[in-house]
Amino acid sequence: xxxxxxxxxxxxxxxxxxxxxxxxxxxxxxxxxxxxxxxxxxxxxxxxxxxxxxxxxxxxxxxxxxxxxxxxxxxxxxxxxxxxxxxxxxxxxxxxxxxxxxxxxxxxxxxxxxxxxxxxxxxxxxxxxxxxxxxxxxxxxxxxxxxxxxxxxxxxxxxxxxxxxxxxxxxxxxxxxxxxxxxxxxxxxxxxxxxxxxxxxxxxxxxxxxxxxxxxxxxxxxxxxxxxxxxxxxxxxxxxxxxxxxxxxxxxxxxxxxxxxxxxxxxxxxxxxxxxxxxxxxxxxxxxxxxxxxxxxxxxxxxxxxxxxxxxxxxxxxxxxxxxxxxxxxxxxxxxxxxxxxxxxxxxxxxxxxxxxxxx
Numbered sequence: 001x002x003x004x005x006x007x008x009x010x011x012x013x014x015x016x017x018x019x020x021x022x023x024x025x026x027x028x029x030x031x032x033x034x035x036x037x038x039x040x041x042x043x044x045x046x047x048x049x050x051x052x053x054x055x056x057x058x059x060x061x062x063x064x065x066x067x068x069x070x071x072x073x074x075x076x077x078x079x080x081x082x083x084x085x086x087x088x089x090x091x092x093x094x095x096x097x098x099x100x101x102x103x104x105x106x107x108x109x110x111x112x113x114x115x116x117x118x119x120x121x122x123x124x125x126x127x128x129x130x131x132x133x134x135x136x137x138x139x140x141x142x143x144x145x146x147x148x149x150x151x152x153x154x155x156x157x158x159x160x161x162x163x164x165x166x167x168x169x170x171x172x173x174x175x176x177x178x179x180x181x182x183x184x185x186x187x188x189x190x191x192x193x194x195x196x197x198x199x200x201x202x203x204x205x206x207x208x209x210x211x212x213x214x215x216x217x218x219x220x221x222x223x224x225x226x227x228x229x230x231x232x233x234x235x236x237x238x239x240x241x242x243x244x245x246x247x248x249x250x251x252x253x254x255x256x257x258x259x260x261x262x263x264x265x266x267x268x269x270x271x272x273x274x275x276x277x278x279x280x281x282x283x284x285x286x287x288x289x290x291x292x293x294x295x296x297x298x299x300x301x302x303x304x305x306x307x308x309x310x311x312x313x314x315x316x317x318x319x320x321x322x323x324x325x326x327x328x329x330x331x332x333x334x335x336x337x338x339x340x341x342x343x344x345x346x347x348x349x350x351x352x353x354x355x356x357x358x359x360x
Contacts, residue, residue, distance in 0.1 A: 149214060
């Protein structure tokens with residue numbers, strides 16, 4: 001491994017064996033020399049420990065089970081049948097195991113103001129914990145953290161309006177004593193709802209925050225988030241707020257965000273070198289030919305560049321016009337009365353000119 005750490009500029013061809021594959025060997029080749037499975041495994045482990053996770057979401061609409069079930073550790077060895085419980089082994093249930101871990105780590109981090117111990121675990125610290133007071137305190141901290149992450153940003157998006165007062169993770173009573181069951185509830189105006197009873201926008205935003213901001217608690221080496229058309233179901237103002245969330249998410253240490261969008265309101269126009277045009281040049285949908293080009297490298301004046309940039313320019317113009325007054329009547333009057341001034345109008349126009357010059 002010492003040799004591999006130094007050989008940063010070499011090319012490493014890797015060969016893997018998969019189930020039902022004709023390839024039965026796995027090796028690594030460095031500068032033409034073959035190394036066996038042991039070196040390959042060590043090398044892959046090194047990469048795994050030093051590169052970010054890659055997390056892909058094509059949507060943020062996940063179901064929340066009626067209950068999230070854990071098997072108490074004391075029963076693991078004594079009853080194999082319990083492990084086959086349909087709730088316990090369900091993929092959605094296992095997904096929420098990881099989310100609950102993220103919430104517990106995040107709540108500890110928020111309370112301590114620093115990175116918590118790496119061995120924090122929902123199974124051990126809540127499910128298998130015999131101290132009921134400690135369990136209640138930890139669940140309370142989880143709920144405080146969950147609402148800090150979600151409620152403030154949701155109110156910012158909706159202008160202070162909210163369809164909920166509080167989210168809460170709660171224990172479910174009356175279940176099999178070998179299991180520990182939990183549920184997620186939404187409380188609003190002295191009533192309790194399930195998340196699926198809230199609006200689609202509310203549900204989307206909840207899962208967006210859980211699977212991005214809260215998800216970062218799980219990784220030590222950073223995360224590369226791959227998102228397909230985030231916030232496509234939201235209106236313009238919420239999309240602008242989601243863009244701010246994506247900017248904040250990518251500002252976390254070692255994190256990156258790569259996403260596709262058709263909305264100009266999800267494009268950060270001040271960083272042109274981060275913008276790419278992705279297109280399929282194949283006429284046959286079954287045999288796609290996907291090309292990706294930096295927007296700054298497209299032929300200047302080309303129809304493709306004009307089509308790509310026009311929505312961005314419209315957004316920039318609208319944002320600059322909005323700064324001229326509190327409402328549209330005030331803005332239009334300002335434009336009509338000050339077209340010959342050199343103050344704010346000139347500054348707004350200059351920002352548009354600067355972007356045009358950068359791209360064209």
